[in-house]
Amino acid sequence: MNILETKNLYKIYDETSVPVHAVNGIDLVIKKGEFTAIVGPSGSGKTTLLNMIGGLDKPTKGEIIVNGVKIHDLSRRKMTDFRLKNIGFVFQAYNLIPVLTARENVEFIMHLQGRSKKERDERTENLLKAVGLGDRIEARPSKLSGGQQQRVAVSRAIASKPKFVLADEPTANLDSKSTENLLDMMEKLNKEEEITFIFSTHDQRVVKKARRVITVDDGKIVSDETRKTE
Amino acid sequence: MWNNIKLAWRNLWRNKRRTLITTASIVFSVLFASFMRAVQEGSYDSMIDNMVKFYSGYLQVQDTAYWDEKTLENTIAYDSTLAGKISNMKDVRLVTPRLESFALSAYEENSKPVFVMGIDPEKEDGIIKLSEKVKKGSFISSNDKGALIAEGLSKFLKIGAGDTLVMISQGYHGVSAAGKFAVRGIFKHPNPEFNNNMVYLSLKTAQDFYSAYGRYTSEVIMVNDHYEVDHVKRAIQEILPPDKTVMTWDEMYPELLSMIEGDRAGGIIMLWILYLVIGFGIFGTVMMMVNERKREFGVINAVGMRKSRINVMLFAEIVMLGMLGAVLGLVLTAPIIGYFYANPMPMPAEMAEAMEAYGVEPYMFVSIRPMIYINQALTIFILSSVIAGIMMITVARLDMVKALRG
Ligand SMILES: Nc1ncnc2c1ncn2[C@@H]1O[C@H](COP(=O)(O)OP(=O)(O)OP(=O)(O)O)[C@@H](O)[C@H]1O
Ligand SMILES: [Mg+2]
Numbered sequence: 001m002n003i004l005e006t007k008n009l010y011k012i013y014d015e016t017s018v019p020v021h022a023v024n025g026i027d028l029v030i031k032k033g034e035f036t037a038i039v040g041p042s043g044s045g046k047t048t049l050l051n052m053i054g055g056l057d058k059p060t061k062g063e064i065i066v067n068g069v070k071i072h073d074l075s076r077r078k079m080t081d082f083r084l085k086n087i088g089f090v091f092q093a094y095n096l097i098p099v100l101t102a103r104e105n106v107e108f109i110m111h112l113q114g115r116s117k118k119e120r121d122e123r124t125e126n127l128l129k130a131v132g133l134g135d136r137i138e139a140r141p142s143k144l145s146g147g148q149q150q151r152v153a154v155s156r157a158i159a160s161k162p163k164f165v166l167a168d169e170p171t172a173n174l175d176s177k178s179t180e181n182l183l184d185m186m187e188k189l190n191k192e193e194e195i196t197f198i199f200s201t202h203d204q205r206v207v208k209k210a211r212r213v214i215t216v217d218d219g220k221i222v223s224d225e226t227r228k229t230e
Numbered sequence: 231m232w233n234n235i236k237l238a239w240r241n242l243w244r245n246k247r248r249t250l251i252t253t254a255s256i257v258f259s260v261l262f263a264s265f266m267r268a269v270q271e272g273s274y275d276s277m278i279d280n281m282v283k284f285y286s287g288y289l290q291v292q293d294t295a296y297w298d299e300k301t302l303e304n305t306i307a308y309d310s311t312l313a314g315k316i317s318n319m320k321d322v323r324l325v326t327p328r329l330e331s332f333a334l335s336a337y338e339e340n341s342k343p344v345f346v347m348g349i350d351p352e353k354e355d356g357i358i359k360l361s362e363k364v365k366k367g368s369f370i371s372s373n374d375k376g377a378l379i380a381e382g383l384s385k386f387l388k389i390g391a392g393d394t395l396v397m398i399s400q401g402y403h404g405v406s407a408a409g410k411f412a413v414r415g416i417f418k419h420p421n422p423e424f425n426n427n428m429v430y431l432s433l434k435t436a437q438d439f440y441s442a443y444g445r446y447t448s449e450v451i452m453v454n455d456h457y458e459v460d461h462v463k464r465a466i467q468e469i470l471p472p473d474k475t476v477m478t479w480d481e482m483y484p485e486l487l488s489m490i491e492g493d494r495a496g497g498i499i500m501l502w503i504l505y506l507v508i509g510f511g512i513f514g515t516v517m518m519m520v521n522e523r524k525r526e527f528g529v530i531n532a533v534g535m536r537k538s539r540i541n542v543m544l545f546a547e548i549v550m551l552g553m554l555g556a557v558l559g560l561v562l563t564a565p566i567i568g569y570f571y572a573n574p575m576p577m578p579a580e581m582a583e584a585m586e587a588y589g590v591e592p593y594m595f596v597s598i599r600p601m602i603y604i605n606q607a608l609t610i611f612i613l614s615s616v617i618a619g620i621m622m623i624t625v626a627r628l629d630m631v632k633a634l635r636g
Contacts, residue, residue, distance in 0.1 A: 047635070056532055057631045077536060084534025091532075091634065094525055099240035111233060112534050156533070 002065075003163045003196060004030035004053060009062035011048050011219075022048040023059070024219030030164065030198060035190045037210035038200040045219040046200040047168055053198070054087050054166045055079045067163050084112055088157030088165035090199075092172045095153035096141040102128060102152045103137045109160045127155040131185050147178025151185060158189060164196035171206055183209045234539075238546035242554075245519075249551065252515045256555025257562060259508045260606045263501045264563040267605075268570075270497050271597035274490045278456045278479065280590050281486055283358055284421050286479050287326075287450035288459050291316070291466065294475045296447060297482070302331055302402045305445040306474060313449060319465050324452040326353035329436045329445065333399035333407070335429065337389040344383060344427045346397070348436025348446070357452055360417060360430070367391030367415030374432045377411035381418045382426035391415055397429070402442035409439045422587055457599070501609075509613050513620070516548055520621050527625060528633030537630075541622040548621060552614025556607040563603065570596045 011023040022045045030036065038046050051057040053064055055071045056079075064072045071082055083089075096105045106124045115123075128137050131151040133144075141149050150170055157165045167186075171179040183206060189195045199206070207213055215223040242249055282288050291312070296304040308327070317325045329348035334341055351370050355361050360378070361369040368391075370378050377395055389395060393413050401407035411431065419425040437443055453462050459478050466476045480487035527540055574593035577585060582592030 051631055051634075054532070056634070077538075080531060080534055080536045083532065089529075089532050091529060094636075095529055097237075097526065097530065099237065099244060108530075109533055112539075160534070 001032045002029050003032050003067055004028070004198075005063075005065045006053060007063040007065075009049075009052065009064065010060045011045070011052060011057070012060045021219050023052065026062075026216075026219070026221055028053075028214070028221070030196065032163075032196055033190070033194045034164075034196050034198070034212055035187065035210055036198050036212040036214060037207050038198065038214050038216060039202070039207055040200075040216040040222075042202075044216045046216060048219075049216065050166050050168050050198070050200055054089060055083050084109070084160065086163045088160060088162035090150065090153045090157050090165065090167035090170045092169045093146070095156070096149055098141050101138050101140055102133060102144065102155075105141070105152055106156045106159050109156055113160055123159060124155075127159055128152070130189070131155050132181075145178070147174050147181055150174065150178070150182050154182070154186060154189070158193075158195055164198060167197065167199035169200055169202065171201065171203055176205065179203065179205060234543050234546055235550075238543055238550055241519075241543075241547050242551055248515055248518070252512055252551060253555040253558065255508055255511050256552060256610060257559040259504055260556050260559025260610065261563050261566075263504060263606050263609075264560070264603055265566065265596075266497060266501065267602045268567050268596040268598070269594060270494060271599060271602060272595035274494070275455065275597055276591060276593075276595045277486065277490070280420075281483065282452070282456075282479050284419070284424070286482050287357070288453045288456060289451040289463060289466065289476055289478050290482065291449040291451070291470065291474055291476050292447065294473055297475075297477060300330075300447070302400075302440055302442050302445070302447075305329070305402070305442060305447050306449075308444050308446065312469070312471075312474075315469055316449070316451060316466060319462060321453045321458040321462055322451060323454060324353060324356050326350050326357070326450050326452075327433060327446040328354075328448050328450055329433060329440065329442060330447045331399065331436075331440060333397040333429070333439075335383070335387065336396045336398075337387040337393060340387045342383065342386055342427065344397070344429045345424070346399070346429050346431060346436060346439075348431050348433040350433050351430075354430075357450075363417040363419070364415045365418055367413065370414050370430065370432055372432055373434050374414065375411070375435055376414040377435075378415050378417055378430040379413055380425045380428040381416050382422070383428065384413075384416045386426065389413055395429070397439070399440065401440040402445065405441045407440050411435070420586075505609055505613060509617065512548075512552065512614060513617050516551070516617055516621055519547075520544070520624060524628060524633040525636045527628060528630045528636075531630045532634060537626055537628075541625055544621055544625060545615075545618045548618035549611065549614045552610045552617075553607070556610040559610075560603055560607060567596050567598060570594070571598050 006026055006028045009023055009026040013020040013022055026049060038049065040046055048057070052059050059072055063070060066086060069082065071079060074082060097108065100108060103124050106127060107120045110120045110123065125137065128134060131154060133148060133151055136144060136148060144152065171182055174182065186197055187209060190197055201207060212226045214221055293304045293306045313325050316322060327350060331346050333344055333346050335344045351372060365381060370376055379395065384390065391413050395411045395413055397409055397411065399407045419428050431439065433446065437445065451462070453459060463476055463478055470476060531537060531540060574595050576582065577592040577594060585592040
């Protein structure tokens with residue numbers, strides 16, 4: 001089942017004298033349950049691509065279809081609501097609201113979705129336990145390590161039961177041990193709960209964990225390899 | 231909603247010191263503004279109070295033609311039902327008739343034009359406390375044939391209590407008026423001008439002198455304070471016959487009102503400047519608050535919080551900041567104003583003398599009208615709402631993709 005499809009996708013920044021073709025004709029299909037890395041040198045267009053498929057940014061040209069909905073046609077406000085229901089996000093850093101505890105950060109998104117208190121409480125606790133933060137539930141982000149914060153961010157991203165989770169360089173600010181922990185955890189969620197992850201990275205150790213690796217350069221896909229899972 | 235408020239409250243304390251400084255500046259401005267306005271309004275109240283006490287009363291019922299042409303021809307006949315009805319109105323403390331005119335007074339070699347006021351001595355005493363101001367001799371009684379004269383006048387005429395004052399004038403319908411009056415007492419009128427030319431007679435004696443039997447120039451009405459004047463005026467207007475009119479102190483003496491209004495406007499402009507400065511302070515704080523959180527706004531918008539909801543949160547935050555200061559400011563103001571209300575501060579000696587010379591009690595009075603205080607809180611509310619509005623526009627225009635990239 002295709003949960004995400006892009007057709008002939010372009011993003012051209014022409015505010016500058018020389019237009020930048022940040023995304024330059026990308027056709028991509030993502031299926032449910034994928035664990036896919038998008039790699040490429042700095043400036044190759046990874047963030048631009050992720051922002052568009054996440055409904056944060058609008059393409060200059062082309063189509064983005066998420067779960068059958070052409071999201072490039074939606075208004076900003078509808079896009080926001082669409083993201084809330086369908087897409088989870090993990091950013092490189094500063095993901096969490098600093099004045100809320102780990103629990104409240106995870107709950108926050110379910111609050112926006114209007115889920116019941118009972119459901120919120122249960123799910124928050126389960127998720128934070130699943131990412132190994134059962135004993136840090138009431139801690140504020142400033143009391144958590146970078147790796148712990150990213151794990152809370154992943155919990156938040158999947159709390160809303162999205163169709164897929166987008167993570168733009170989620171490990172860029174982490175040491176190798178935390179990086180490995182985070183990736184293991186994501187992999188576990190992917191396998192056990194069939195959560196689709198699409199993440200961009202520079203880090204070869206992260207790339208190794210991916211089952212599908214899409215390489216972009218100059219806004220184009222230059223290779224797309226799917227590895228056999230053991 | 232509750233969550234928005236909780237979030238806003240916590241966000242407010244992200245930078246404790248900054249919030250405290252901003253709050254302190256608002257507290258100070260509210261305190262200062264409240265105090266200044268309270269003293270201003272208190273002094274106006276006292277000025278008006280003095281004026282109406284010593285002369286005009288809060289309201290007067292007169293013949294419609296009297297105010298423009300103050301002659302005995304434009305007097306009114308006594309109407310006990312009307313007077314009774316007015317006395318029974320809500321907030322009316324006292325109704326007393328007067329007959330006012332002029333005369334030339336003389337004693338031995340000296341003569342002087344004087345202002346003659348025929349009064350009901352007992353009732354009038356309830357307004358001006360005339361009996362307490364009698365320096366020599368005694369106060370006059372209801373049907374007294376004698377006169378009570380001001381101290382300055384007595385000095386000028388070199389007349390004392392027990393002597394006989396002669397007055398001549400023109401009476402009702404052009405009849406010539408002349409009379410001899412035993413001086414019962416000498417009093418000190420607080421107003422220096424009146425102190426030089428005022429003669430009080432009993433109403434009956436004044437009517438006889440002017441051959442204006444049963445007539446009077448006005449019915450003076452006292453209420454508790456000038457805030458009650460308007461509704462009493464309306465009530466009187468409803469029952470007044472067409473040949474009579476009711477005038478308020480500010481209609482009779484618009485100069486006092488315009489002086490007060492000018493002074494008040496000056497004070498309010500000063501407060502606007504104060505609030506403008508405070509406003510810029512809040513604006514600066516809030517702008518920092520928003521700028522350093524653009525990325526966070528980007529993140530929470532990305533995960534699905536609409537800009538409009540981010541703005542509701544931000545509005546709550548900014549208005550809370552303002553109201554925190556306003557409420558604390560009022561809480562601090564209350565005991566201070568309460569103290570000065572209970573114990574009016576005496577004015578410094580030189581000022582006190584000048585004030586006393588004009589018959590004004592030499593104290594710094596404060597007004598406890600709730601509107602003074604509500605207005606300060608309201609100003610802060612409006613100020614913070616406007617600032618919040620500007621910030622909301624900033625957020626509405628924020629390019630979330632750029633904000634995310636940091
Ligand atoms: N708002 C913008 N205006 C103009 N050019 C932009 C803008 N945003 C990105 N670009 C350009 O688009 C290209 C792709 O940028 P993008 O951030 O998507 O690359 P990236 O692969 O994510 O790089 P990195 O690995 O450094 O994060 C770059 O050349 C960048 O300079
Ligand atoms: Mg990038």
